[in-house]
Amino acid sequence: MNWKNLVAAAILATLPFAAGAVEPDEVLDDPVLEARARGISKVLRCLVCRSENIDNSNAGVARDLRLLVRERLTTGDTDEEVIDYIRARFGDYVLLKPPFKPETYVLWLAPAALMLIGGIGVIGILRKSGGTKVVNELDDDEKRIVAEILASEKKERV
Amino acid sequence: MIPETGQFALALALAAALVQSILPMLGAARGNLLWMRSARSSSIAQLVLIGISFVALMRSFVVSDFTVLNVVENSNSLKPMLFKVAGTWGSHEGSLLLWVLILAIFGAGVALFGSNIPDALKARTLSVQAWISTGFLSFLLLTSNPFARVFPPPLDGNDLNPLLQDLGLAMHPPLLYFGYVGFSIVFSFAVAALIEGRVDAAWARWVRPWTLVAWMSLTAGIALGSWWAYYELGWGGWWFWDPVENVSFMPWLLGTALLHSAIVTEKRGAFKSWTILLAILTFSLSLLGTFIVRSGLLTSVHAFAVDPERGLYILGLLAITIGGSLTLYAWRAPAMEGGGLFTPISREAGLLVNNLLLATATATVLFGTLYPLVLEAVTGDKISVGPPFFNATFIPIMLPLVVMMGIGPFLSWKRTDLKGVFQRLRFLAVLMGLAGLATWYVLRGGPVLAYLSVAIAIWLLLATLREWTVRIRLLDVPMSESIRRARNLPRASHGMTMAHVGLAIAMFGFVGSSAWKSEEIVFVQPGSIIEIAGFDVRFDGVEQVRGPNYVADRGTLTVSREGEFVTTLYPERRSYPVAQSRTTESAIRSTLAGDLYASLAEPASETASDQGAWTLRILYEPLVFFIWMGSIMMIFGGGLSLSDRRLRVGAPRRAIKSKIAATPAE
Numbered sequence: 093m094n095w096k097n098l099v100a101a102a103i104l105a106t107l108p109f110a111a112g113a114v115e116p117d118e119v120l121d122d123p124v125l126e127a128r129a130r131g132i133s134k135v136l137r138c139l140v141c142r143s144e145n146i147d148n149s150n151a152g153v154a155r156d157l158r159l160l161v162r163e164r165l166t167t168g169d170t171d172e173e174v175i176d177y178i179r180a181r182f183g184d185y186v187l188l189k190p191p192f193k194p195e196t197y198v199l200w201l202a203p204a205a206l207m208l209i210g211g212i213g214v215i216g217i218l219r220k221s222g223g224t225k226v227v228n229e230l231d232d233d234e235k236r237i238v239a240e241i242l243a244s245e246k247k248e249r250v
Numbered sequence: 251m252i253p254e255t256g257q258f259a260l261a262l263a264l265a266a267a268l269v270q271s272i273l274p275m276l277g278a279a280r281g282n283l284l285w286m287r288s289a290r291s292s293s294i295a296q297l298v299l300i301g302i303s304f305v306a307l308m309r310s311f312v313v314s315d316f317t318v319l320n321v322v323e324n325s326n327s328l329k330p331m332l333f334k335v336a337g338t339w340g341s342h343e344g345s346l347l348l349w350v351l352i353l354a355i356f357g358a359g360v361a362l363f364g365s366n367i368p369d370a371l372k373a374r375t376l377s378v379q380a381w382i383s384t385g386f387l388s389f390l391l392l393t394s395n396p397f398a399r400v401f402p403p404p405l406d407g408n409d410l411n412p413l414l415q416d417l418g419l420a421m422h423p424p425l426l427y428f429g430y431v432g433f434s435i436v437f438s439f440a441v442a443a444l445i446e447g448r449v450d451a452a453w454a455r456w457v458r459p460w461t462l463v464a465w466m467s468l469t470a471g472i473a474l475g476s477w478w479a480y481y482e483l484g485w486g487g488w489w490f491w492d493p494v495e496n497v498s499f500m501p502w503l504l505g506t507a508l509l510h511s512a513i514v515t516e517k518r519g520a521f522k523s524w525t526i527l528l529a530i531l532t533f534s535l536s537l538l539g540t541f542i543v544r545s546g547l548l549t550s551v552h553a554f555a556v557d558p559e560r561g562l563y564i565l566g567l568l569a570i571t572i573g574g575s576l577t578l579y580a581w582r583a584p585a586m587e588g589g590g591l592f593t594p595i596s597r598e599a600g601l602l603v604n605n606l607l608l609a610t611a612t613a614t615v616l617f618g619t620l621y622p623l624v625l626e627a628v629t630g631d632k633i634s635v636g637p638p639f640f641n642a643t644f645i646p647i648m649l650p651l652v653v654m655m656g657i658g659p660f661l662s663w664k665r666t667d668l669k670g671v672f673q674r675l676r677f678l679a680v681l682m683g684l685a686g687l688a689t690w691y692v693l694r695g696g697p698v699l700a701y702l703s704v705a706i707a708i709w710l711l712l713a714t715l716r717e718w719t720v721r722i723r724l725l726d727v728p729m730s731e732s733i734r735r736a737r738n739l740p741r742a743s744h745g746m747t748m749a750h751v752g753l754a755i756a757m758f759g760f761v762g763s764s765a766w767k768s769e770e771i772v773f774v775q776p777g778s779i780i781e782i783a784g785f786d787v788r789f790d791g792v793e794q795v796r797g798p799n800y801v802a803d804r805g806t807l808t809v810s811r812e813g814e815f816v817t818t819l820y821p822e823r824r825s826y827p828v829a830q831s832r833t834t835e836s837a838i839r840s841t842l843a844g845d846l847y848a849s850l851a852e853p854a855s856e857t858a859s860d861q862g863a864w865t866l867r868i869l870y871e872p873l874v875f876f877i878w879m880g881s882i883m884m885i886f887g888g889g890l891s892l893s894d895r896r897l898r899v900g901a902p903r904r905a906i907k908s909k910i911a912a913t914p915a916e
Binding site: 114115116117119134135137143144145148183184185186187188189190195196198199200202203206207210211213214217218 | 485487490491492493593594599602603606607609610613614617618621625629631632633634635636637638639642643647771772773851865
């Protein structure tokens with residue numbers, strides 16, 4: 093594969109393919125069940141696409157998965173059971189929300205950890221900057237400006 | 251001959267960039283004014299030369315010169331003229347040329363309009379800008395020549411990817427690049443300040459307009475991309491948390507933080523080293539975005555290894571730029587003293603929290619985007635990080651930020667009486683709660699988070715407007731006095747109000763269109779009627795139409811409401827024979843209340859198509875128009891702020907503030 097093709101492939105892959113997705117013949121008669129199916133479809137990845145869920149994808153594999161989801165739902169599975177069933181067959185890669193496991197601890201905990209570290213930093217800055225030594229006096233520049241304004245107002249009055 | 255001229259101009263531009271990299275910097279170190287001021291000529295020379303090169307490439311596209319490989323691969327003689335022009339930046343080579351052109355525009359912009367900037371700082375800034383320019387021009391010339399010829403020339407070209415043949419997407423890259431590359435000049439200012447060892451209020455004020463320009467363009471670029479995805483992809487979604495979207499969103503988030511922290515540096519002389527760090531990181535994220543999209547890394551980790559020449563070159567540039575600037579930062583920044591003391595309840599503190607939340611949000615998006623790549627490269631383990639992850643992590647960070655946005659503008663510098671602020675906002679808080687409950691009462695369905703978000707958006711809207719009325723003392727004083735006050739208010743202040751209100755408005759759109767959309771996917775035959783959100787949509791059939799470089803199946807939908815005709819929609823499915831691909835063109839009826847959105851999928855099935863049955867997807871997305879309206883308001887707010895008199899003429903004299911200024915490290 094030469095570079096040109098690679099770039100073309102990259103650009104194509106970055107553009108989600110238009111169209112299709114859920115087709116009418118897949119839709120379940122029970123609207124509640126169908127809504128659940130759509131919800132589940134949105135958290136499952138189309139395995140042959142790049143960052144697309146099976147709900148949006150028009151790939152054959154995605155359709156098969158959508159039908160599988162609906163089949164499990166009609167047999168009475170809960171949402172979690174359906175997702176677990178599919179995860180057991182296709183691995184964690186199929187989940188758009190990665191599971192919380194040792195490999196993803198860093199991913200899941202990073203935002204909170206950063207917030208915590210940043211928060212401690214902010215508190216540190218606030219204590220250093222403010223603390224008990226509250227600055228409510230004017231600095232020299234401001235004193236000068238105030239003096240100028242007062243002086244000019246005096247002049248106006250005169 | 252003309253393509254060769256273009257290539258030659260690029261080589262000359264590289265020479266100019268090389269001179270500019272060294273001479274002004276040396277001049278600034280030795281106090282040689284002539285050398286410093288050479289940056290002006292070389293910046294303009296770069297702009298002219300790269301401009302010539304860009305025009306040469308554009309000409310090749312316009313006249314369909316199929317002796318140029320780039321044109322063959324990305325154009326076709328039948329392609330409409332607009333997309334021939336847009337084809338100039340449709341390819342890897344062309345988009346890089348656009349990248350360096352914008353880099354040169356910003357460099358020349360500082361050289362021409364930065365007359366109030368001291369010579370030494372300007373010389374150093376332009377030299378740093380030339381370093382970036384040198385890196386990318388050599389990348390272009392060595393690995394991605396946009397003017398490569400092909401022999402024998404083919405009769406016609408391969409056409410541009412049809413998805414890209416669209417006005418929205420044709421304009422998307424220039425705006426996005428203006429944003430990305432606009433942060434380069436802020437970066438150059440930051441590095442120059444580090445070299446000088448001096449950051450003060452004046453510095454922050456010089457940097458502010460450039461940050462604003464970059465931020466506005468990036469906002470416009472992202473909004474346009476989002477709008478394009480909305481109408482072109484046929485799903486009715488406007489944000490997919492796709493890595494390509496994320497890499498443009500990260501510099502936006504951090505750039506927003508930069509915009510706010512620079513205000514503190516300008517007004518209070520505080521947060522100096524933090525502002526510098528943000529400037530460096532924002533541009534680094536822009537570079538990362540360029541690198542990630544251009545290297546093929548997103549397709550797969552392995553794709554990168556197949557032909558690593560270009561990827562490694564950009565990776566090298568990235569490492570030098572980010573590594574070098576951060577090392578310089580680590581070395582020089584500690585010497586910068588923060589000025590301006592403040593208490594924990596003050597505008598400074600509020601903006602500090604704003605920055606904390608924005609930086610954390612950026613890091614979250616960064617982790618979500620890169621983690622799967624890193625994990626696969628390190629352990630071979632494949633995971634997916636998609637919208638559910640980002641919704642679970644990003645939104646909880648952003649909502650408190652929006653709450654803070656309502657309070658922040660009420661805080662005054664240095665110290666604030668929190669009680670007074672609460673007294674002013676108490677009433678609004680009650681109003682927000684009531685509005686949230688009212689929404690729930692009317693709509694019922696939908697997730698709790700949606701009601702919470704609506705309430706918070708209302709909060710932001712009311713608090714922002716309240717702050718504005720407090721400033722002009724609306725109703726407290728005679729109307730004429732209020733108008734006078736509004737006129738005297740700095741434009742930047744109106745700009746803030748406008749931009750914050752814009753975000754509140756956009757939030758209504760985000761929530762409305764995701765939480766309360768309705769959808770029908772059905773087989774239709776001529777005469778079928780679909781009911782959705784109070785509309786009756788009648789399918790009248792499909793006919794074949796012919797465009798310049800495509801053929802299309804065009805459906806006709808007659809929309810009525812309670813028997814009254816509303817509109818006719820024509821969704822299309824286009825087929826591009828040369829590019830061998832298809833696109834959907836959705837038909838949308840946009841109103842303030844919501845969009846009726848129709849897209850046509852393939853004929854239902856082979857047997858059914860004989861009877862004229864098609865798959866039709868109809869969506870009703872409430873308030874989606876608010877997203878675009880809010881985005882435009884945010885951009886307009888930035889523009890108002892940019893037009894502030896203080897930024898245009900208020901050349902701040904450095905001497906006044908020099909007491910607060912950081913002492914040079916030397």
